Amino acid sequence: MMRTALQSAAATLLCVPMTLADGHSGERGRDGNLSLIYWQAPSILNPFLSAGTKDVEAASLMLEPLARYDETGTMVPWLAADIPTVENGGVSEDLTTITWKIQPGIVWSDGTAFTARDVKFTAEYCMNPDGGCAHGTKFEGVQSVEAPDDLTVVVTFDGPKPFPYGPFVGVESPILQAAQFADCMGAAASTCTEQNFNPIGTGPFTVTEFRTNDVITLAANESYREAGKPAFATVTFKGGGDAAAAGRAVMETGEFDYGWNLQLAPEVIAGMQAGGLGTPVAGFGPLVERLMLNQTDPDPALGDRRSTADAPHPFLQDPAVYTALSMAIDRPLLVEIGYGQAGRVTCNWIAAPAAVNSTTFTCDTQDLEGAKAMLEAAGYVDTDGDGVRETPAGRPMEILYQTSTNAVRQDFQALIKEWWEEIGLSVELRNISSSVFFGGDAGSPDTLQKFYADVHMYANTFNGTDPQTYLGNGLCDKAPRPETQWQGENMSRFCMAEYDALHAQLQTTAGAEARAAIARALNDMYVGNGGMIPLVHRGRLSAHANTLGGVKLNVWDSEIWNIADWYRIGE
Template identity: 75%
Template sequence: MKLTTALMGAVALGATASMVMADGHEGERGRDGEVSIIYWQAPSILNPFLSGGTKDVESASLVIEPLARYNSSGELVPWLVDEIPTVANGGVTEDLLSITWKITPGITWSDGTPFTANDVKFTADYCMDPEGGCAQVTKFEGVESVEVIDDLTVKVRFGTPTPFPYGPFVGGESPIIQAAQFADCMGAKAPECTEQNFGPIGTGPFVVTEFRTNDVIQLVANENFRHEGKPAFASVNFKGGGDATAAGRAVMETGEFDYAWNLQLAPDVIASMEAGGMGTPVAGFGPLVERIMLNNTNPDPALGPDERSVVRPHPFLGDPAVYNAMSMAIDRPLLVEVGYGQAGKVTCNWVPAPDAVNSDTLTCDTQDLEGAKAMLEEAGYVDTDGDGVRETPDGVKMSILYQTSTNAVRQDFQALIKEWWNEIGIEVELRNVDSSVFFGGDPGSPDTFQKFYADVEMYANTFNGTDPQSYLANALCDKAPSPATQWQGENISRFCDEEYDTLHEQLTQTADAGERAAIARQLNDIAVTRGAMIPLVHRGRLSAHATSLGGVDLNVWDSELWNVADWYRIGE
C-alpha cells in the first residue's frame, strides 16, 4: 500500500525551509525595531500541549516550532528538517509503518544548545504520557514508538499502516519542546511547570522575556535563529485582551498596533475601520466553523466534577428530535448577514474545507420554525402548563444554559438564537465568559470550554493542514476531557459513537485520496446528525495589518504567525 499522488499533493517536495522563509528584504537582524501584535483573546499559556486555544497555539509559534508545517497554500513544507519524508524518497516505509525525519544540521535552541532528535522523542513522550492530559494527543494517534536513530534522525513507528503519517511534529499545534527544559514536567506535573509553560526555550525567531498571563508577552529576537538577518524586528510587544473592536481600531484607525488577529466583527464595522487608512484587512477561507456544541453529559450543577464529565444521557439533548428541531429553528443566512457578510457562508458541516471533504448530504439553509415545533410535538415534548416552555415526556422542563465567549458578534448570535428557541418552546439562559478564560484551558477554572458546564456552548476552531484526520479524531470516545486528563482533550461534547470510532480507524488505514475524502465526509455527517454539534457559519479568517508592515502572508492552514520571521517595516 503506497501513498497516492493525490494524497501527497499536499507535500511541496521541492521546498526548503530557507525558500519558504525568503522575502527578499535583506539586512541586519533586529534592524526594524519593535512590532506590536494584538490578540483580543489573550494568551494564557505558551505551551500548546496544555491548551487547545488558538490564541495559545499561535502566540507560542513565535517561539517553538514543528519539524514541518503548512504554507499559505496548504502545502506541507519542511521547517526544521531537510525535506518532507515520503515513500518516494525513502522517508516513509513501503508498508507505511514508519516515517523517518532528518533534522537540518546546525539548528540550535535559543539558549545555544543543539536541537537534536532527543528533543523530538521527548516531545512525543511528553504528549503521550497518559497522566499528562495533552491537548494535542490526537496528533499522536496510532504512534507505537518514537526512536532516536542518531542526533539528527528520528523514526516514528505506527501500530498499523498509516497512509497519512504527518500528525506528530507537524503544524503549529505540534511543535518541539526542549527536553532539558521540560524534563521535570512529565505527566501530572505538566500544568505545575509555570516557568517552562510561560517561557519555553525555542528554535523560533523570538525569545520570551516576560509573560503576564491573559495580558502581555514581551519578546526579543533570537540571536541564535538559524536564518541570517532574521527576524527583521528586534522585539515584539504582544498584547492580549480587550475586544475585537478595539483591536481592529488599534491597527486600522489609530496605528497603535501593527497586527490584529481574528477580527470577528460585522462587515460594516470592518469597512468603517479600514477607512481610517492606517491598516488593511486580510481574509481567507479555511476550515473554520462557528458551531453550537451539544453536551452529551448531564451538566446538572448538583453533580460533582467527576460525574459531570461522565458520558451519560442528557435529559433531552440526546434526542434527535430535539437537536434537529433546534437546528431547524435557526436562520443561518441571517446569522451570516449580521455577523460576517462576505467573510461568512452558511454551512451544515463541521468540516467544510478543503472542498474534497465538504459533505453535500445535509441541508440547513432555510429556517423552519413550524416544522421544528411539529417535530417536538410529535416526539412528545409539549407545554402542559401553558408557560411557553415544553416539558419532556418525563416531565423535565426544556430549559438550557447557552454559553459562549464574550464577543459582540457572538452575543448577537446568542440573542437571535435564544429568540428562535424560545419560539419553539425551549427556555434559554444566556451566559458569556471572557475569552481568555473560556479558551484558557486552566484545569482549576469552572469556566473553560473544555469543562463545558452548560447545556450548549458556541465557538469556532480549525485545524492545521488540509487533511482532517487528526481533527476528526476530536470526536473519538477516548478524547473527552475529564479530571483524569487535567480537563484536556478535544472531544468537547463528550460525543461517543462506536460506528464513528470504527470508521475513523478505517480512515487512518486508507491511502487513496478519494476514499479518504469520502470517509471524512461520512464522519462529518455522523457527528452532525447524531448530536455532537449544530454547525452555523463557515467563517473566513479575518485579520488586519498596518500599511507599514510588510511580509504578512495570511495562512488559514497553520498559525497566522507562521512567517513572522519574514515580517519587516516598509520604508525603514
C-alpha cells in the same frame, strides 16, 4: 463600496516604494519593535495544555514543529530537512514508519543543540497516560518514537498509516525542549508554571516577560538559524479588549502593526479601513462557527462527574431535540449580520477543502413550525403552561448557552435564544472572557474543555488540508475529564463506536478520493448524531499596518507562521 481584502492588499503593494527589497536583508533586529494585538489574550505558552488558538499561536513565536503548512496549504519542511515520502524513502513501503531528518546546526534559544531526543521526548510528554494533552489526536496510532541518532527521528505506527503527518506537523504539534520539561511529565504538566509561561524554543523570538491574560514581551532569538532574521528586535504581544478595539488600533490609530481575528460586521471593517493606516486580509479555510451540544449532564449537583460520560444529558442526545434546535435557526440571517461576504451558510463540521465538504444535509431554511411539531411528536410538551416544554421524564428543557465575549457572538446568542424560546425551551445566556474560555486552566470552571453548560458556541479549525487528525476530535477517548486534567479535543463528549471504527479505517486508507469519502461520512455521522450544530463557514479576517511587509495570511496553519520574514517597509 468595500474593496476585498485581496484588492486592498494589491493596492497597498502598488504604493510600496522600492525600499521594499531592503526588508529581506540586513542585521537581525534592525526594524525595532513589532506590535501585535490578539483581543483573546493568551493564558499559557504551552500549546499542549490549551486548545485555544490564541495560546497556540502565541507559543508559535518560540516553539516550532518539524514541518508545517504554507499559505497555499502545502506541507513544507521547517526544522526537518525535507518532507518524508515513500518516494524519497522517508516513509516505509508498508506505511508503518516515517523517518524525519532534522536540519543540522539548529540550536535552542539557550544555545544548546536541538536533537532528535527532544522530538522523542515531546511524543512521550503528549502521550503520557497520566497527563492530559490538548492535541493528543496528533499522536493517534503512534506505537513508538525513537531517536537512533541526533538528527534522525523514527515514528512507528500500530498499522499502515497512509497519512503519517500527525505528530510534529503544524502549529499544534511543536517540539518541547527535553531538558526544560523533564520534570513536567504526566500529572505534573500543569504545575510547571515557569516552563509553561517561558518555553525555550527554536523560533525567531524568546519570552522576556509573560503577564497571563494581558501582555507578552519578546526579544529576537540571537540563536535563530537564519541570518538577519527576525527583522524586529522586540515584539509586544498584547491581549485583551475586543475585536473592534483591535481593528481600530491597526487601521485607524496605527497603535499596532497586526490585529488578529477581526470578528466584526462587514460595514465596521469598511469604516476602519477608511482610516487609511491598515489593510484587512482574508481567506477561507476550514474555520466553522458552531454550536457544540453537550452529550453529558452539566448539573452542578453531580460534583466532579458533571459533564462526564457518567451522566448522559437529559435531552440533547435525542435526535428530535437536536434536529429541532437546528431547524429553528435562520443561518442566512446570521451570515448577513455577522460576516457578510466573509461568511457562508454551512451544515458541515468539515467545510473545506471542497473535496471533503459533504452535500448530505440542507440547513439554509428556517422552519420554526416544523421544529415545534418535531418536539411535540417526540413527547416534549409544556404540561404546566409556563411556556417551557418538559422531557417525557418531566425535566424542564432549560439550556445554559455559553460563548466567549464578542459582539458578533452576543448578537448570535440573542437571536438563537429568541428562536429556541419560540419553540418552547428556556435559554439562559452567558458570555465569558475569551482568555478564560479558550484557556486550558484545569482549575477554572469556565473553559470550553470543562463545558459546564449545555451549549457552547465557538469556532476552530485544523492544520493543512487533510482532516484525519481533526476528525479524531470526535473519538470517545478524547473527551476531557478529570482523569486527563480536563484536557482533550472532544468537547461534546460525543461517543459512537461506529465513528471510532470508521476513523480507524480512515487512518489506514490510501488515495485522495477514498479518504475524502470517509471524511465526508465521518462529518455526516458526527453532525447527524448531534455532536454539533454547524452555523457559519467563516473566512479568517485580520489586518496589518500598511508599513508592515512580508505578511502572508495562512488559513491552514498559524496566521503568524512566517513572522520571521516580516519587516518594516521604508517610509
